[in-house]
Amino acid sequence: MKRLTGTNDEIAKILSQEQLELSKENLDAEATVREIIERVKEEGDEALRAYSKKFDQVELFDLQVSDQAINEAFDKIDRDVLSALQNAKANIESYHKQQLETGFEDQPSQGVIRGQLIRPIERVGVYVPGGTAAYPSSVLMNVLPAKIAGVKEIIMITPPQKDFNPAILVAAKMAGVDKIYQVGGSQGIAALAYGTQTIPKVDKITGPGNIFVATAKKLVYGLVGIDMIAGPSEIGVIADETAHPAYVAADLLSQAEHDVRARAILVTDSEELADAVEAEIERQLQTLPRQTIARPSIENNGRIIIAQDADSMFELMNLVAPEHLEIAMDKAYDYLDKVQNAGSVFLGHYTSEPIGDYYAGANHVLPTTATSRFSSALGVHDFIKRIQYTQYDQYAVNQAEKDITTLAYAEGLQAHARAIEVRHDKH
Amino acid sequence: MKRLTGTNDEIAKILSQEQLELSKENLDAEATVREIIERVKEEGDEALRAYSKKFDQVELFDLQVSDQAINEAFDKIDRDVLSALQNAKANIESYHKQQLETGFEDQPSQGVIRGQLIRPIERVGVYVPGGTAAYPSSVLMNVLPAKIAGVKEIIMITPPQKDFNPAILVAAKMAGVDKIYQVGGSQGIAALAYGTQTIPKVDKITGPGNIFVATAKKLVYGLVGIDMIAGPSEIGVIADETAHPAYVAADLLSQAEHDVRARAILVTDSEELADAVEAEIERQLQTLPRQTIARPSIENNGRIIIAQDADSMFELMNLVAPEHLEIAMDKAYDYLDKVQNAGSVFLGHYTSEPIGDYYAGANHVLPTTATSRFSSALGVHDFIKRIQYTQYDQYAVNQAEKDITTLAYAEGLQAHARAIEVRHDKH
Structure with a gap:
């Protein structure tokens, strides 16, 4: 792992430069994806069958x-997996139900009513990757918040396969998916955005995918809503001398095994701990099945930042704005106040990040690449709309007439002023 | 205005086709904007001065x-405008304060704490167009929700001008803008996204602008947050035989005067009303100062949809998903239940849309081009982040160990399982 030392300002400059590199656009796939989207829009199901044959080597009969x-x-699913999914589902539901919002209404003056309605989005599409990246936990994390928000119809798409991972189908059914279609890649995203003879057009698309899926989501954004374009996964760990090196190392590696591009960042005020964690990482890597992924990830994207004290640790970690943040300190809960930017926080020595990935109930679809500075974990709020409403009676509009027409004339918008004046009781 | 008649399905098909046309990408400006952004990123303030000279014909000393x-x-502002802005500000504040969210926390089982924090975004940039499109009302609508959310620093940028519209500067100061820089166009957006020697890098950018501003916002999205990419403004009016033709016509025109691309859509179950509104529009257009904008807007983009009954009117209008929705019916409030998609709703015969544009308190930055199917008016929620947190003690993680490791092994992520196992009290 690369060590960063120096003043907070010096380290901040390095972090900012690294973030710029990470958020560089990848335009390579764009031309190809544009062409695929255009064809699905024109030809519908026929294009989906042609692309499934070409990209997935599958002749599709039933979409x-x-x-x-x-x-x-x-019938096929392992009983322990089924039971674990059921328990995870219950935890995710009880967490996310706390995110439900209600509207409001007030009557600020005579003849005036104002308010805000909460409405679920009507139809949502969830993309679920195929093959080894098919994670039943992601199905639960994407679908359950939509269901709790009250979305009327949830459509799932996933690349065609001879044998579907039973846990994926079970998780989908359990979470309340209404229909599953077997179509992947950018052609699947295009089908959800434009609709085909078989697949209904949705209002919003969520779920992770490869570069083609991500590019397609970016291109159809505006016509439909999307969740976010996720970058490589990240963990940030703030640890002081009370942390257990073996735990910290295990957690950094659990992120590193995802992807060679995954990032693991340790911020500590203890050089001793930093040394011990590095030794532990090496020890644990020796026997790790996915070490061919985890080792280059740790070596290239691992960072150890040595900070002066607790305040500096948090200040620097807020600049990192990590997707996952562990606080490996004795009184971790008391430090929550100092957290400004993070997707999901794991408190104390025992709250390993995989608890959140699978189980505790908070969402694991999180803002990456420092986007937690301005965005949040996927949640019920992503599946609702807030609709404003206002009612003025004749008395109220006449009372407000002078102010409103003054502003309208000042902005040079006379028809705006007239729409108020025409309601005046003199007229 | 073009009339659409037929079954709901037939009208739905036409509306869907028109929406596709509207949401087509405009790629023309992209290459130019990319180049401008790149230069600002490299050269900072020097690039801003060069572009201001080139595009705004202004030699900038102080940014x-x-x-x-x-x-x-x-001192310069008209007293009536000042007073109207102060009253509008009070209304906008009292409406938006109702949007403030609080976090939550629960303890679902022994040794487990879960919760969600609400944190303001730290630094926000607001773009305010120059010249005739400089609307002080937009300054209030963009800045006040950020201020109420608790954003620490609000930066405003606006194109350089010899004489600034005093109402713009007053609205900015009144709403709580911390610093104003005179730089416009895509170079201004680039400055906010990357920071320069003078202008600090922000976390999120909001505010309307021309095609160069919109394209720049789209390109920097990801590095910073953005509000939305607004299309042409729209009004939808649902009116039955109780509606006043003169009021409906005035409101349709108040939207049409914005822009030749603006859209005004009337849905009614009364052909008589439709005829009367058309006659009124013609009558009112005769004396309208901005008729050179309003007339082509109404003629090209105006639509009258004849529906069978109240349910059909709402069904069709929900497909239009208008930015502004007026319900010009006697018991308008009782029909709120039927509204699924709209940015902001104006109830009854007296609630003319300009009341909302300027005054009542609900936001006027709204989702256009049918994006109200999945997105909402700008509000306090756009300036906060929801940060999840979870704490498991050793007892709790050991209790959950079997479920979590079962899922981790099923997904082939062994380091995830090990991070849990290493915390087991046997170890």
Whole structure:
């Protein structure tokens, strides 16, 4: 792991430079993806079949995954996995129900009513990657908040496969997906955005995917809503001398095993701890099955930042604005006040980040690449709309007439002024 | 105005086709804007001065607008405008304060604490267009929600001008802007996204602008947050036989005068009303100062949709998903239940849309081009982040160990499992 030392300002400058590099656009896939989207828009299902043959080597008969296949998945799934998914579901639900919002209404003056309605988005599409990146936990994390928000129809798409991972189909059914279609890549995103003969057009698309999926989401954004464009996964750990090097190392590696581009960042005020964590990482890597991924990830993107004291640790970590933040300190909870930027925070020596990935209930779809400075974990709020409303009676509009028309004339918008004046009781 | 008649399905198909046309990307400006952003990123203030000379014909000495200029604006501003802005500000504040969110925390089982913090975004940049499109009301609408959210620093940028509109500077100061810089266009957006020697880098950018500003916002999105990319403004009016043709016509025109691309859509179950509104529009257009804008807007983009009954009117209008929605019916409030998609709703015969543009308190920065299907008016929620947190003690993590490791192994992520196992009290 690369060590960064110096004043906070010097370290801040390095972090800022590294973030710029990470947020550089990847334009390579764009031309190809534009062409695929255009064809799906023109040809619908026919284009989906052609692309499935080309990219997935599958001749598709039924685009929709049958109820029979879903029922069979319940027979095939490992009982322990089923039970773990059920428990995770209950935790995710009880956490996310606390995010439900209600509207408001007030009557600030005579003849005036103002308010805000909360409405679920009507139809949502969830993308679920295929193959080894098929994570049933991600199905729960994407679908359950939409369901709790009250979304009427949830459509899932996933690349066609001879044998679907039963846990994916079970998680989908359990979470309340209404229909599953087997189509992946940018053609799948295009189908959700424009609709085809078989697949209904949705209002918003969520879920992770490769560069083609991400590029397609970016291109259809505006016509439909999207969740976010996720970058490589990150963990930031703030640890002082009370931290256990073996725990910290294990958590850094749990992030590093995701992807060679994943980033693991330790901020500590203890050089001793930094040394011990590095030794532990090496020891644990020796026997790690995914060490071919975790080792280059740690070596290239691992960072140890040596800070002067607790305040500096938090100040620097707020600049990192990590997706996952662990606070490995004895009184971790008391330091929550100092957290300004992070997707999800894990407090104390025992709250390993995978607890959150799978189980505790908070969402694992999180803002990466320092975007937690301005955005948040996926939640119920991503599946609702806030609709404003206002009612003025004739008395109220006449009372407000002078102010409103003054502003309208000052902005040179006479028709705005007239729309108020025409309501005046003299007229 | 073009009339659409037929079954709901037939009208729905036409509306969907028109929406596709509207949401087509405009790629023309992209290459130019990319180049401008790159130069600002490299050269900072020097690039800003060069572009201001080139695009605004202004030799800039001070990028920052001085306190003296702001104080002078308070002397110059028309007293009635000042008073109207103060009243509007009070209404906007009292409405938006109702949007403030609080976090939550629960203890779902022994040794487990979960919660969600609400944190303001730290630094926000607001773009304010120059010249005739300089609207003091927009300054209030963009800045006040950020201020109420608790944003620490609000930076405003606006194109350089010999004489600033005093109402713009007054509105900025009144709303709580911390610093104003005179730089416009995509170079201004680039300065906010990357920072320069003078202008600090922000976390999120809001505010309307021309195609160069919109394209720049789209390109820097990800490095910073943005509010939305607004399309042409729209009004939808649902009116039955109780509506006043003169009021409806005036409101449709108040939208049409904004822009030749603005859209005014009337949905009614009364052909008589439709005829009367059309006659009124013609009558009112005769004397309207901005008729050279309003007339082509109404003629090209005006639509009258004849629906069968109240349910059909709402069903079709929910497909339009208008930015502004007026319900010109006697018991308008009772129909709120039927509204699924709209940015802001104006209830009853007297609630003319300009009441909302300027005054009542709900925000006027709204989702256009049917994006109210999945997004909402600008509000306090756009200036906060929700940070999740979780704490498990050793007992709790050991209790959850089997479920978590089962899922981790099922997903092939062994380091995730090990991070849990290493915390087991046997170790």
